[in-house]
Amino acid sequence: MTGVNPKRKLEDYAADEDAVSSELYLVHSAVRMRKDQFVLTSFTDSAPRHHQNNSSDSASSSLQQLPSSSSSSSSSVFTQSTRFPGRLQFFVRLLSRGNTLVLQAESTDSVKSIHEKIQFITGMPITEQRLIYRGKQLQWEQTLAGCDIQNDAGLQLVGRMRSTGHPQAWQLINDLVSQIFDLCKSGNPRPSNRIKTRLIEFLTMTPRNATEKSAEHLQIFLSSCAPAALVMLYMSQAKVNKDTADESIRQFINSSKTVLPNPIYTQCAPIILEFCKLLRASAGVDDSLYGVCRSSLGGIVESVGVLSWESKKTDGKDVMELQDIFPFVRELAAKLSQALESSVGSDMVMGPSSSDVRDFTAFIGPIMNLIGDHVAICSPIAFPLQEEGTSEEESKRFEMLYYRQQIKCLHDIYFDLLEKLELCLKKMEESLALKEKGEGEPLVSGWSQYFAILKEINAISKLYKGSEDEFWNRMRHRKVSLCFLIMRFAKRSEDHRWILEHKEVTNFEVRRYLAMMMLPEVKDEYEELHEMLIDRAQLLSESFEYIAHADPESLRGGLFMEFKSEEATGPGVLREWFFLVCRAIFNPQNALFVACPNDRRRFFPNPASKVDPLHLEYFSFSGRVIALALMHKIQVGIVFDRVFFLQLSGKSISLDDIRDADPFLYSSCRQILEMDPEMVDQDTLGLTFVREVEELGSRKVVELCPNGKSTMVNSKNRKQYVELLIQHRFVTSIAEQVAHFAQGFADIITTVRLQKSFFQSLNLEDLDWMLHGSETAVSVEDWKAHTDYNGYKESDPQISWFWKIVGCMTAEQRKVLLFFWTSIKYLPVEGFGGLASRLYIYKTRESNDRLPSSHTCFFRLCFPPYPSMDAMQDRLHIITQEHVGCSFGTW
Template sequence: MSSLADPNPANDSRRLASAAAKRKLDDYAPTASDDDDFAADLLSIRMRKDELFSVQHPAFAPASSSSSGRVPWPLTHSPLPPARLAFASRLQFFVRMISEGKTLVFQANSSDTVQSIHDRIQVITGIPVSEQRLIYRGKQLQCEKSLAECAIQNDAGLHLVGRMRSTGHPQAWQIIDDMISLVCRLCKGETVPYALKTIKTRISEYLSMTPKDDGDPATGHLQIFMSSSAPAALVMLYISSIRGNKECADDSIRHFLDSCINELPKSLRSRCAPIVLEFCKLLRRSSSDDSLYLSCRSSLGSMLELIKVSWIVEHTESVKRAISIPEIFPFVSELADRLSKDLELSLYSSASVGTWSDVLDFTMFLRPLRTAIAGHKGFKHPISLPLKKKHHDVLMCTEEVELLYQIFEEMVQKMIKCLIGIEERLSAKVGGEIDIAHPGWSRYLTILKELNAISKLYLGSEERFWTILSTRKRALCMLVVRYAKRNDDHKWLLEHKDIMDFESRRHLVMMMFPEVKEDFEEQHEMLIDRSQLLSESFEYIANAEAESLHGGIFMEFKNEEATGPGVLREWFVLVCQAIFNQENPLFVACPNDRRRFYPNPASTVEPLHLKYFNFSGRMIGLALMHKVQVGIVLDRVFFLQLGGYSISLEDIRDADPYMYNSCKKILEMDAEFIDSDALGLTFVREVEELGLRRVVELCDGGKGMVVNSKNRNDYVDLLIKHRFVTSISQQVAHFAQGFGDILSDLRLQKFFFQSLELEDIDQMLHGSENDISVEDWKAHTEYNGYKASDPQIVWFWKIVGEMSPQQKKNILFFWTSVKYLPVEGFRGLASRLYIYKSTEHLSRLPSSHTCFYRLCFPPYASMAIMQQRLSIIAQEHVGCSFGTW
């Protein structure tokens, strides 16, 4: 198997196989044995196609087959001009057996009687003449009349209706036959009033008659469109050189596609896939860049999600929903070629990588192909290449399996070059040389996602694929942050979170939250009394419908003018600090890190403790959703359980240092010493609840099980499990439920935490650990009414620079309602900061508009006066409710 990193450019097998795949798409009609009913049916259908295509486009004439035991396709017959039809002594015409869905081909003299045709039908089918009726142009033919007297023309189509057997869909046959007759008239140059409207009406009537149950009646009904050669007729009209025909056919075929997708139920939509596949095969012969072909290809791709892709189709009397891999693969090969060329071009120009249609079609055709390959029991999965000879001898489609891997290899190499190009541009951007914006980059993530999916099929390919991407980490992370969209599937990236940085992981998990809406009418409104902050906030949030919290929050403190985002940020910080306050029994702070918390096993002293844990989960989720750093972080034992992970000894180091050290000593003790029972340990644990101590068995019969050198690992595991899992399982579950309520999908709750490192959630909830940099602060501040050189601005920064870290935090909180800066510092805030010159009296204190990060103060007369004013607002208890908006 060739290496991803070292492809062989001299190997022509990829190109040869690709050409073979394209030939498969161009190879319109299969052949079959004479005694095969399906072959006879297909042959008669093909004859109708020959009739249609011989009119306008010789490129569509079918190739003959001379293989032994095969039925050769007949030569095409150009219809005679109307003026010469009367003189023709020899006729060829078609008799469609409605009850069987087959078409018989007859040759006869124009003087032959209708009775003679009935006799020949009886010989072929066994249907008694007395039970036959021949219909032509809506009228039954009289037996005693000649074909000339009945005005039977060369290549005419007759219907055979049996009295004993009848089709289940006679009206549908008639509708489609009328449509085809109209198309043939247009192709012959006749002027037909309201032709387009009539064709579209017939298509709508035909589809509206489709039986609504997804069974044989629906299949038989839709089969009529294929058996009557309607796709060939419409494509014949599309390639016609007669003025107006192309536009008429284009509109009609698009009407069929739209009607299938928009008007039929999903279950029936899939039955139209073989018809759309037929359109694709016919149209592609003209041009693979034809706009109508591209529309048909996209429609087929969307239908593939609803059908089963098999290794080979079993041809029976009714069309199955399955489409074979050989029918799907040519589209994959075609699209891969297009995208590969575009990737190559994107290295040297700013051209876009394909159209979104090409990229989306590539994913739609690949998905069922991968599913079919992965589900094939003939291979050992993942597949080891090259395939052994026995696979080629026994299994179908081995060529496609090998060719798909070659497509994967080639596109990976192209993507590597593209990622290197991105990194070169990023490096140049640092020097200020060029703008890194590039329209083609928006396609890269989608292509990489599909390559990742293909890699899972082949042994060793997934590991090598991600090893390669890890060497291009900088480019990958840039693509994620800039181009990953909210509605995309990001699971494939987050499953490999280790090769991404914090910024890209944060970007992806934040899209698991609903987008915060600014529409006031959709926001959840709250009016909170500061003196009842926790209890009233609990009532508003815990009792709200989860959906109502997705639209955003509008909150206001009672008897205060300030409203808006600044007040909301303040509320988040204050409520979270109250929830985790150690005077409340909900959470326990870690002895080694007082910022970290995990659920308190003794929280049952609060009757509503489980509802409060649900409320706490909602509050943390909302804080993350609104990008507010609240200064609270979760302990490792809590974080791991939210992600569905088990807890090990090393994980409890911060939560319970005493238990950690004790367990560590037990595991490291000399075996003889612990076997002597000197410690007197059994599989029990003492628990204190409401001031009372009780003994709990860690397992059945734990009181009688002595800890020794052989079972001490089990003892430590059970001790940790009881202390940090069993005793707080309900609290964790309710917190997780509340957190999940805030996500776009509750089922993402565990995956959210699995997608992050503990350090990531620390930075998202707590923010920067660094002291506030005054220089960074100044660099992100602008002025209105003041200039940077004004004495008041110079004094301000000098005073702030000499403040303590806590005073700086208080000033920032007063100014912005941001108590904890994002990990990026001031660059991570939603806006730049502003200092405004106010017209207030010089005796007034500074004020702020926290929503707009705006600080206002008058032009104080001296630095001493300004320092006295700033020292007041730098006090923590003052830094609240000064904001106006």
Template sequence: MARKTFTGTLQYPQAWNLIGDILYDIHVMCKARILICIKSRLTRFLTMTPKDTNNAASYLATFVSSGAPEALVKLYKVRAYDFIRYFITSSKDELRKPIYNELFAPLVLEFCKLLRKAVTQDDALYIFCRASLGSMLNKTGIISVQDIFPFVDELATKLSQGSVSSRESIGPSLTHLLEFNNFLRFMMNAVVDPKALDTLVPMRYYQKRPWYDHRQLGYLYSLYLILMANLQTRLTEMVDDIEVIRSVKQDGGWDQYLPILKQLHYISQLYEGAEETFWTILRPNKSALCHLVIRYAKKGDEQYNWILNHKDLTDFESRRHLVMMLVPKVTHDYDNGHKMRINRPNLLAESFQSINGADPSSLCDPLSIVFTNEEEATGNGVLREWFMLVCQAIFNPQNALFLACPTDRRRFFPNPASEVNPLHLEYFRFAGRVIALALVHKMHVGIVFGRAFFLQLAGIHVSLEDIKDADPYLYSSCRQILEMDPCVVDQDVLGLTFTWEVDELGSKRVVELLPDGEQISVNSINRNLYIDLIIEHQFVTSISQQVSQFSEGFVDIVGNEENKNLFFKSLEHEDLDRMLCGSESEISVDDWKAHTQYNRYKETDLQIDWFWKIVGEMSVEQRKALLFFWTSVKYLPVEGFCGLDLRLCITKSDETCDRLPSSHTCFYQLRIPAYPSMDVMKQRLNIIADEHVGCGFGI
């Protein structure tokens, strides 16, 4: 073959001649089987690319027009010389960034098309080219959606393959998922017109909607149905083998199902009725979804609002896992952590000054608490006690900030008359910070919120049923009004108008619930409105400033208002109870024993046998007191002892037998002397359990 020279009126004659040299070299290499390096020619072609976008586009097009890609693919197939990878990789360095991002994709697409016909889908060069194309798609506007259909088909098939059963733990690879996401994102951006993003598309109406390309929409919907059917099979397999899967340490590719589901949910929102079908398919596979969330949902750029907005498809563990990703993680920066020295008699005031005066970001570093006038000790044990004591003080009704619910004295809601404390609003902001910090540091404080207070934090309307725990008398009265015979109500036997009497610091004040409310009688038609306005005034309007300041304190810690709203809205009321208060179950001695280890004692020693027999005979309150003395944990996590951050330990003490046991609460270590008899040990332990030696931080 003679070396070709391109002359005449062709644009970019140097480029055409250079390509001619490349084609000649390839021909010689194929025929003569001699290796001639053409890398320098490929590099030179790239460096000669014009700097302006318009000329660069037509210049790069000459590479495809000349048939160079076909020649390079033929060379690769015959001799496996990988000049294509070199050409694509070099382009990133040799071309200006705008030109590479916007204009080089058609060349890569050409290589993908040619290789797809010439080699298998598992060929390394083909996979490289396809991945390169996917990474460029969302930066270029000169690739048609139809051109990428074959590659999306391939990747969809890859993602649909595999099994999650105990017999064959194989799932989609991260590489395939990332590729698929790149292609799918490009597809959805091209398919959905920005003007019509809020429009659901019925399948039968594609051709009646001029702003859509119905072929593209039809393809995307078909792809959605195929992937959804395959994912349904995979999730059903997971449900069938969920216990086995939970015990397996290897991922088995399951970590990619959650991102795939997110993409499918996004697609489902484009089509009329598709989202409802999406959730219908997931509902029987709730346990699989929860497992995926708990095991694979990670904090970062990934957003999980699509799951959080469907609480019926999650359980407590998965909801807690997701909302905790909305709050900051405690750092390990002990040097810059927030340090407090607190005098117990002034615990509330000194804690208020320290926490409210601190930079919120420093509070997410390790907190260091020292109680003054005591043997200095720091660590998790002291921190747990401080959280419990400061929350008890904040929510103590005697401090006028919060009121306890009459039906459950652990539940609290803001006191409408809290202004008796001149600093009440600052203290509510402080309370919001403390509760957020307790959640961030995973501390159980033994305090829970009234339902109406929780709903306000979540931005949810408060109804009559929601005030039942906070004001059972008002609830009962309102219920009676609603249930009375309409004829009796219309006879004005109640003598009610749209007014409400408020007690303000011992004096009475009448509030009109509507303009001229004193002139409007309550009747059978408007009684529902009357009840709603009473609830609005008592549990929303009258405490709006307090709730607002509490929210701002919470936002100080979690970072922004959106995170705060999503945090509360994504939880059930009972979920927050369990996160703040821990388990309400009685302490299980068997669970306690199973999570305890021994130091200088053996499990078979008499003292250990006596200890567990004594604990087994204790009352519920005695066990709580002993546990608190041992660990400074008063409220176990909902998971029981396995939810603690450390295993408990019983250590043989060198103290004489006339001494009480001691503890290192930071390390969950109980030190017990080698008592000579069970009676002596019982007498010593009962002193701790009955006289509450563990009520303060003790060692």
């Protein structure tokens, strides 16, 4: 891409940024103005002088904005000193505009000229102003030198006190700031809890009912320069003062979350932003207190978002703007970039910190939403950006142009992090390969944040034309490490659609893992399970009553199953119930589902299911049962046909998709499409846009389109005819059945959206493996490798005889034996290694004429020490008969 500089170090952006300014105010003494809302304090050399102006002829030229600094140096502006004899510098904070201004004057200037400059900028009448020095009011005709103002002297600007709605809050914060100054000037500082007490008192005084009143109340904290005073105390040389400030600021931020209602707490954002600016400039970005403030601000920004330029212009609300928070994105991106680079260069580095990644996510999310809204309307941003006004289309995107600098920076952040993270993933794969060879342990803890960063990088890529394709192309080459990260660090509470939309970069294990996290977790507590007592003779109807009429919430915790007149209970019995009830649901004799002619394992809804008046309710019931089977991780030996799977995924059906469901229709449609056009136009087929269907024993003709009986199929419309025929046969005719099945599934997974996402996240083969399990014959060697013994030893003759007998069984006999042993007839796709537990053979003290027994919940097979292989074979032959193998298990 032209103009892209992915190698540019993100640390450079932090140095470029001037929005996070060093607005640290040495407030030696100040009277907080109420209605006027500004503070003026005079200094000669107490703060850094980035701008100088020797002219005093014009107030507009003399008054300058306090310069910003994004330096992360640990040196404090409080300790800097530059001498300018004869010159005074006034720091003026105009809180109504959020700016800090600098007023410079010569020592020979009159006091009145200072008043005039203040009036010029603030609009405050001269008659309402008072300048106080050493407790005395300065007279207009005096000069600053005549007032004997020395270097480091502080002047107080006092205005006529106007009415305020929060007199107690003003008094409280005034006292707080004065107390902080006293601590700073004290030669023998001591621990004090009074500051923390006053801060809590201020928060508890905040009005709760009116947001305007609460905003005015919180604004007092800023208007009084309380954040600056607290940071000044934090930067004190005395450890006692530093600790007091540290505890006080942390308490204010933490308590504001708990003391204030959430809508009012979000109004604290300007205060926390002020703390961040001050601490960043004075203590540096690695300071722990700064980290606390930054994280708190990120939490607010993440919850309330960012106001766009147009919204700010329209309603004038004083809320967070992109310019307020983008400096934090630059700063955090630089830290992540440096950590990733270090991860590649050294085996000892543990990767990016979780707090940095969490804050990066919090700040960048609202920015993505803000810019993404315009991308959604105007299409992805082409890079490099055109200059403003070079095209009519670009000119229309005014707000995007307004954020041109941020858009360019975000583009560089994307490429820088992607490049470095790709190197980290490559190194991961090398470590994993060594692990497989037994040559070392991978540094998993150092990789824990890679997945979260990848998610944010992918989100950024969607903003820029071609960048998303670039991202996924790179991920395809890093499939091994990406799958490892997902399996190890993806969480149930997160949205994983961004990865599931690109199934080509995942494997079955990953897709199954992410899909299963959409389903509820089975509860361990017995009290939370939905209890069922089923009569085997009425299996389907009683199961329907227990499942179809239950509150979905009660089903999501899990099931407890028991058959009437049987002692066995527990997970083994539940596994058996799932197998039996699914076999009944999909039994073609019950008319709910139809098996595919080419693959009898595959089913789709029966268009003629309406022969049962309750058929739609039974489809809802079926959806619930299948969802519950997946939730309990039980393979039921049933798979869906492609046409059914695609409809559950919300996708359309093509001719190739019906190959298994209706081979005859597939072949006929294929012939129609491939016939010579002239033959079709000669009406050789004799077809019109109709379809004959059989319904409740009678046949009727259905028109596929308006006036279908009179519309002949020709070479031009034959493709449309085939599409309409497929649509009616596999969509329209079973639409109600599919919808009710999907709703039943959604009852368990909680929403229809998640139901579609579940099926969209999987390939049909994935669902086959999850529902049916392994399609290969049961391996005796794998079975033996996953079996332990209790009472027997592997060398005992009974164990040797047992495995020889199993080895000689038919495939179906092995399935029956496995079902008797575990209530599992279909193994997971991983084989015995995919079961929740190893299998066990227990030695019993019963007589040798007893049949084997099982505890299916614990995968235990129990039998006595039979005296011969023939005796054992006789007993095993009995239990491996299909009609005997069920219901022998005990709890």
